[in-house]
Amino acid sequence: MIHDLTTKGPRLDPAAHCLTLDAGVQSFLDRVVEAELLPYAPSLAPAVRRDIAVRLQADAPPVEEPVVHLTIPGAEAISLRLCRPAQGAARPLPVVFYLHGGLWALGGWDTHGGAAAALARSCGAALVFVDHGGMPATQALRQARAALDWTRAQGRDHGLDPARMAVAGDGSGGAMAALLAATLPPGEGFRLLLLFHPLVGPAAPDTPSSPWLDHCDLPALMAQAFPGQPAWTGLSPLDLAPDRLRRLPSTLILTAEADLAREGGEALARRLMRAEVDASALRLMGTIHDFFWLDGLADTAPTLSALAVAQRALTDAFGR
Template sequence: MTLDPRVKELLAAIDPAAPAPGPGADPVALRAVRRQALKDLNLPPRPVGGVMDTTLPGPGGSIPIRVYRPQQTGPHPLLVYFHGGGWVLGDLDTVDDVCRALCEVCQRVVVSVDYRLAPEHKFPAATDDALAAVRWAAVHAETLGGRAEGLAVAGDSAGGNLATVTALRVRDEGGPAIAAQVLVYPITDHDFDTPSYRLHETGYSLTRAGMMWFWEQYLARPEDADHPWASPLRTADLTGLPPALVLTAEHDPLRDEGERYADRLREAGVPVRLVRFDGMVHGFFANAAWDLPQRWTAYETVAAFLRDTGEVTP
């Protein structure tokens, strides 16, 4: 399929001179640009039952989190969410709109995690923080207004990678139990020569050069890219993992690795639902500025998947 006409317009409106991930980019400057863009957008916050900013203890110090509670009476199951941004960009504010929407559409207490970023904190810092956050949320579910039964992990892009890796680590490192994983155009490998990378090398929001730069920022050593906690597609054994929903975008360099990971899960006997969004590009799920109708379809898809796993509020 061709690009969705609205997406085509949005991509054409991007200033080609604007700072972007790639060779020579400054992570600090890119973060500042994103914060300013979000400030300029000035979106009114979507209503939820309550929002609380707090911290939890992590392996490298306190980890900021933001907790969203639905308007309806609970307790509700937990959804721990990890933002995207190539492990380099993003924070609680960049996914505030996403988490508010998921809180109400899915009827879950959403815990958004501000994990440590690269290049200041190299692999495996982000995944260590993600694991710590899930374990803390499971223990403190009642205090958060939720319940640990039915806990799910979710994330987009690099956050999808962290959700994937957290599911692997809790399987191998003693819990807690995760009932479901929601992986939105996840990073699962570091193969930059897949057909989707070659077809969508430039001009589709996320670029091949940008992803190579993100990996360079994230890793302390090139050989770390082969570690299953960095490239979960290279995990030898995927059995025993929780049911997964994998969402991909047709015109996304990461499309093939996300869909291959879904195939690998299915081959390992894990219940999987794979949904490709035709005409979409990387970022359609989490980009509040675009507010595409497919974004809401994706949120409803997440809610339906969580209902189908039998883990939504009775």
């Protein structure tokens, strides 16, 4: 701390604004950089990105609950994973409806499923995990809506309570979760919108980052996700009109300090507040994009803090 004699109080040393990562996060980054396991590195084919993401999760603990793999028939077969607590509940369970991230290129059940199942377990809920097909992004959103329609229509046959649902997502899945919530009529929506490090629009280039995303060629990835049209066409919650934003339920947005997507997530929270939606945002210092699902970050203080806040928000929402 430097004491500035021209003011009535101390001012921060400029060095205090430099990015400092949590020790566990830094250790993880050191390992993946040395092993060249960076799924967002430029010039990688989608299959290679996905393979790297799967390898990063190789030591993740298995899902504790029985997992039912369902396929919704139709023009686009949609894959769902349904998890309920091993000990059956006497009444239908609330639902965490989860949309995974990965820039529509590298996510899926085998990378994100364990973290999503643990989140649902923490609040005594069932999990509906949409294993959407990824690119193009518009197809993924269509599949998410079809999966939601199935859950609302058929959920009770599987021990679910469609009247007590929260929608959650990370990264690009966070954008889809917000858009999905905005399509529902007032009074028929989710109890909670829960977003982990959401990517909801163009990244802010001046945001502090880390080796995890330092060399990410985001424009190239967006060109793959939005073929033949400008990136984010129809898929940025930041473009929603105020009357659509007001359809969103209570919202909790958890951002990472060292993340190119941070400013977009926090901008969405501000827009929701201006639209008089019950919204809050919490920035996790010292951590990176993808902290929610990466097994190598599961025991770090920022991730544990985020999950504790998320658990409380879900528990409160399902109790309403």
